[in-house]
Amino acid sequence: MSKFIVRGGKRLTGSVKVSGAKNSVLPIIAASLLGEEGQSVIIDAPPLDDVMTINKVLESLGAGVTYRDEVITVNAEKLTSCEAPYEWVSKMRASFLVMGPLLTRMGHTRISLPGGCAIGTRPIDQHLKGFEAMGAEISLGQGYIEARSQGRLRGAKIYLDVASVGATQNIMMAATLAEGVTVLENAAKEPEIVDLANFLNGMGAKVRGAGTGVIRIEGVEKLSGVKHTVIPDRVEAGTYMAAAAISGGDVYIEGAISDHLGSVIAKLEEMGVTIHPDENGVRVIADRPLKAVDVKTLPYPGFPTDMQSQMMALLLASEGTSVVTETVFENRFMHVDEFQLMNAEIKVEGRSSIITGNAKLKGAKVTATDLRAGAALIIAGLVAEGTTEVGGVHHIDRGYVHLAEKLNGLGADIYRISVEEPKLDAVKASNEKVGEEVPLFKVQPTWA
């Protein structure tokens, strides 16, 4: 078990490079299963736990996968299985994205049900509705979902009740090999959808309109492997922007695409942060007191839910009262309790949180309740008095490459320690040997 230890009070300056986007690379790796000829080469694939997990899923399906120097190669010419086991799907929801490619290519697939996760129930009804509209028969049992089609899937007109990112991706992938044309209405518009469409088109697919609310996919007979570079991670970029702003810093975020960050940039500017975008990145200068603003999460191009907790950290350090409203996931305020341990004053009322600014944050032992909550606690730790210990690091490892190293490169004081979990034997021994101290936690810096 690991923890991040953050000692607050350092101003961030310098330059930090953004890695490839987690939320782009995962669907792209899933899409590489569609390549019946040749291999796919996926460049700028970040070394994240989630990437390792989906690679394992592909291997379990019979694909050949290599990963070196942030480049993944996938040879999916011969697949030996169409079943994605619980072992991997339970670790990461995005594994469910192999369903569309497997169903359309093999006519049959069986996937473990992705569990609900901390931020909400996260149903998959829209994915299944799309597959059914294309002629698949869906059955559920023993924790698995099975989908079958008689021959090729058929193109269909599909309206999504919610503009789900995952459903748009899964249906788009399934439609690439379907017979005829699929029109997907109320599709998600996120940059990661566009990246996936570019990857699919490179494989020989005919996807038009990605990035708009209506995507048209003309089915083709066969797809081949392709070489593709993943877009930079807009949420990682936004996280460093928030870190720079809270510390009163001046940081250049190399690789950040300002067009992907419109809503985040707009809110930071409203708060009094100066943003200079150029073709290679974004410079963030925070040289004035921050002002409170209200934030409402929405599907792209609205303010991203994946930046909500980091923004909340920033609002704690600003002047005035802010209201943050979460409309995408019904349970994404668990970081509030953790911020409160750091002396924050936040009141949750339904889907909104009311944040009292000018918080005198104090270091505390806190836990990352999900990936972005972890990043937000570290951001708060940057300005807290004393030391903040952030547990639940496995969540953070799902989505941030070398977080401590990147922040330290900007002048932060953060390091990772491994903590041995208490052993029952040690507890028993400590009870038996009264007066003799037995350490329950042995703390060892990973770099020692």
Ligand SMILES: CC(=O)N[C@H]1[C@@H](OP(=O)(O)OP(=O)(O)OC[C@H]2O[C@@H](n3ccc(=O)[nH]c3=O)[C@H](O)[C@@H]2O)O[C@H](CO)[C@@H](O)[C@@H]1O
């Ligand atoms: C790997 C990846 O890319 N993850 C992102 C993706 O998750 P993910 O693709 O899972 O998120 P969705 O866009 O599907 O979810 C958005 C909303 O739609 C609901 N919904 C979704 C599918 C469905 O069949 N039925 C349904 O009701 C969800 O419960 C949620 O309330 O988009 C989210 C919203 O931007 C981000 O927070 C995640 O980081």
Ligand SMILES: C=C(OP(=O)(O)O)C(=O)O
């Ligand atoms: C919620 C997130 O990811 P996932 O959909 O993979 O859980 C996230 O990236 O913040």
